[in-house]
Amino acid sequence: MLEFLATYHLTGIAIGVATFLIIGLFHPLVIKGEYYFGTKCWWVFAVMGVAAIVGSLLVDELFLSTLLAVWGASSLWSIGEIFEQRKRVERGWFPKREKKDR
Helix, strand or coil: CHHHHHHCCCHHHHHHHHHHHHHHHHHHHHHHHHHHHHHHHHHHHHHHHHHHHHHHHHCCCHHHHHHHHHHHHHHHHHHHHHHHHHHHHHCCCCCCCCCCCC
């Protein structure tokens, strides 16, 4: 597959499409994470980001290394977005999860 991308000069386009999909995946992850866990889930994004960046440094294949770096950067960016999402919920732009009485 990677040879095919390189042969037809599609590696850059494939990285662009994958980057678009990775970033698009993180939007609902941030929204759902804040909805169900509040800002307490920021550390999950931190661990995931550091692990992906370390993985990017350890992988020799450029395509996979690049995608791991994008995943790591998106994870770390999401930490700030979790706290911004809390503000969006406070403004009423997104629904707030009601705590159920037990």
